[in-house]
Amino acid sequence: MTAVSERTVTAVARKRRISVGFTASAITLAIFVVAALAPNILSTQDPLAMDFTQALQSPSLAHWFGTDESGRDLFSRVVYGTRESLAIGVGAAGLAILVALVLGSIAALAGRIPAGIVNRLIEVLFAFPTLLLALLLVSVLGASPITLVISVGLGSAPGYARMVRGQILSSKNSGYVEAARALGHSRFTIFRQHILPNALRPLIAIFTMGVGQSIVWASGMAFIGLGVAPPSSEWGALLDAGRAYITQASWLVVLPGFVIVVLALAATTLGKHIQSSLEKGETA
Amino acid sequence: MTHTLLARKADAPAPARGRLTVSPRTRSVIDKLIGAVVVLWGAATAAFLAQIALPGDRATTILNVRSGQTQLRTPEELAPINAEYGLQNPIVVQYLDYIGGLLRGDLGISYQQHRPVWGIIAEQVGATLTLTAVTLVLAWLIMVFWVTLTAGRSSRIRALGSGVDTVTAGLPPYWLGIILLLVFALGLGWFPVIGGAGANGIVLPALTLAIPLAGFMGQATRTEFERSLDAPFIVTARMRGMGDLSIRLRHVLRHAVLPAVTLSGWAIGSTISGAVIAESLFTRPGIGRVLIAAVDSQDLPVVTGIVVLVAAAYVITNLLVDLAYIVIDPRMKNS
């Protein structure tokens, strides 16, 4: 005997309470989107204006994030770099999900032989850590923003593919699919009405988290000199450029890095909230 | 990184089909070995495909990589290179040669340094493996300590515990490394800035990789830990008069570490490749730095050699994990 009524009550109550984490991460992400679409709203100065008398100034009221070796305002450069960084993140996460969806669906739904082959393929690719797979692709394709999107996207796809496969399989074996079979619905109707939507829903959460993670990977590649190169103000490029001054002007690396951490954290938090609200809706 | 974890959990092992009458144990060992061989073969094939996918004429690329100049080469210049790397052969022959070489432990010849890749890697792999081992031990210690301390406590401590997991799991290692470097090496001067060969030099690079890994494994462990704390058999243990700490250490922990153990193969692969960043940042020797240089100069045999080795490490660890599982969860023996 389960306390069904009690559980129902708590599930409903939980939904009503708006979480602080959810609000904070949503606002943070909104600010980043604004920075990407209209950087002039947020920036304080011209990101390209050089002033060698102001080189390597530490953070102050005039220069919130300090200045770089050419006296450019770092905060404005970070703001103007948002568009490219976010584009790389969204592009890579989108590519990863797309590839994952194709591989995962085949692995879960196709006949025994194609499913078996794709399953093995996913397992082989999963043996390569994301960073390593990305490095392998960069070494073949050469470093460029497009390569970065492709290599980070393909690098993280195997993990997502496993997840999509699991999601579709659990939906396929669920009670509601059996109930629909018992009602006499056709295979295709069941796939369209139940399996696909239930498998796709968690992808929103995965995508949100994936954007943050992809930006971290992409900037990591830049950090070791294999991503977007300076003088771009893409965040990874800022890190790469700032590395040389780490002992004299640590803010050049610490602050852009901090922005990446904040974005990644906000994306993860938001993704987790979406995920847990979906899970509560499904299994509470 | 969270997704990979979810993927693991969501993937229920499919029941095996067929009517062979082998003992379940032998059967699962055979299955696992076949799986391992397939992964290795797949990794080798991917490595080979990467080499032939390199745009342009390979012999020209090799000469250019070796000389550091980009120019067109005459057929006279290219002929010895083609002969050395067997590039005049059909692709299938090249592929078979490559696989055959791998089976003999031959990873190919570096474009740039013009000597066996195996030698280049062997010189450097020790430092990286040491770093990997120290990282894994540190990550497990931090993770077990933090989860046992905070999981299943009052709602505030739980929030703190899982919040720290989430934040650390998402920390980019390069940024964490810089902070550690600035605070503990440049600021406090406790550790050397350049990670030398001494034991002291490994602390910061290892922490750089261990903290995010601990956070990542901690998320999986925490979920299972809290689930186990509520399990009826834990209530039974409490009803027997067992104290909270004993319950956590003797009953709950064993259940809770299972998902993290499953992640070990993945963790080792990701730590070895994460070494790229830690070694670069702390100027440590190791295959990470070899890899960066190789990617930068498109010295593909070196890159693919490392890729194949990491895949092998992943495969071997996963086989060990399966063994560890039988020790921790004896139910696996029969199922």
Added chain:
Amino acid sequence: MTILDIDTEQRTNQLDSTPPVRLSVDNLNVGFERHGSVRPVVKNVSFDLREGQCVAIVGESGSGKSVTARTLVGLTGGNAVVDADALRLGDENLTALSPKRWRSIRGRRIGFILQDALVSLDPLRPVGKEIEEALKLHGWGDRTSRKRKVIDLLTSVGVPSPENRSRQRPDELSGGLRQRALIASALALDPEIVIADEPTTALDVTVQAQVLQLLEEMKQRGTSIILISHDLSVVAHLADHILVMSGGEVVEQGSAHEILTAPKHPYTQSLINAVPSRETRGTRLAPATGVAPVHTAAHANDEHAGFDGPVLEAEGLVKNFTAPDGTLTTAVNNVSFTLGRGETLGIVGESGSGKSTTARIALALDTADAGTVRLLGQDWSAVPETKRRRLRKQISVVYQDPLSSFDPRWNVERILLDSLPAGAFATATARRERVLALLAQVGLPDSVVHRFPLQLSGGQRQRVAIARALAPSPSIVVLDEAVSALDVSIQAQILDLLVDLQKEFGLSYLFISHDLGVISHLSDRVLVMKDGVVVESGDADQIFTRPAHPYTQELLGALPTLDESHTVAGASVSPSSSTEGQE
């Protein structure tokens, strides 16, 4: 509901000549604090537990019975607020104990038995280790003497070859053996009081009988027992004193005899009336509820109304499964049955008997390895799914767990709209009206159409599941453990509803259950299954009054009844009986 003021004098008189009080609970109140406010879950509970006696606390989910039990060992939970005028164990005041003192009482003076040992013993450790742990925690003996004691304990609870069994994990033992091991771990230090919280829930009826028999023997040796259960019939023959709880309050308490034979409180009466059995057949189990099912004649099923043969015929069904290790098990072996129009065929069996697989084959959701099923005289199991779809609306199903059978993204309206046969209703309005009519038929208000399954109570969900099953106007409804997860009073309402619907629409039911009481209440004919084989079948009256097969006799003997004088027959402590196989 108000607390029944127990006449203290009467209680004293009654228990005067009885043994000394071991545990005394006076005016116990427990609440849970959340966001600064305290939600009371146990209100004014008082009782005395005496040496060698059994106090039973009976109630449905959310009644506060388990919280009461846990409070008695100081494990109510972190945010609980406990208050009592007195809470005494012998000379120990339980309201003011340090955590350390509590630990020394748990296990040593009060033992605790939870539900199914499969989850109540550490699944990763051998049962012997778990029993030994109880001894070790309280500093009992040294390693070798503890090992000996574990063997003695297992022997005393009737576990054969205890040396081997002590080295096995719960999942390697049969249900009966592991439950005995669990009891042995609670008895390790010979506690004066044993609290058993739903000790037989989720167990097969024959194992349940063995566990109850074991508790009976403990009581005779002088152990005092607090027995917590949702099921009055489980406590009937063991309890000396019964408390009936509802919504955190004790609505009635008294001697077992009083409560069972002359219940005063309407809630107790309704609980007793709600228990289905052969005797209740044809009577209503639940008192009239607020929402009465509306009778409509919308169940149009003219297409096959003229057909007068059996609506469902199964002939020689066989289903084999291959285990992961390659061994072949036969889940269903040569099962045949027929189901007539308007009739209820009950299939009863314990877990693993193959009854649910039989249901799935009847529904053509699973294919049989041999044998055929005919639906309304037409080929059913032998034709491809595309041919079957036309007939699918004639047979529908209700599962044990309705929640998992609903797509979580859909609300009630969408679920029911989806289940209407395509083309049966011309307009969207007609379809909506049909949905509301279906809800009315199962006694649900219109207001639930926009709710999601998660927002409904267990009983409401099962009503929606029944409405979905009725939507295509079927001839047959397969009910697979459809009432097994419900509280007894909700179960009673659903059973009443099923009887009403059958009468109104002439439905045929294939009713699958492990619960003999439910089966006997509902069935015209019965199939008794064991290990995939039908051991006995026939008219329900004959099966329940003159069972021919020993297994049926054993099942019936093991069935607990409200009759308190009834001693469980067919159950012996030595597990020599046929059901006690070693897994």
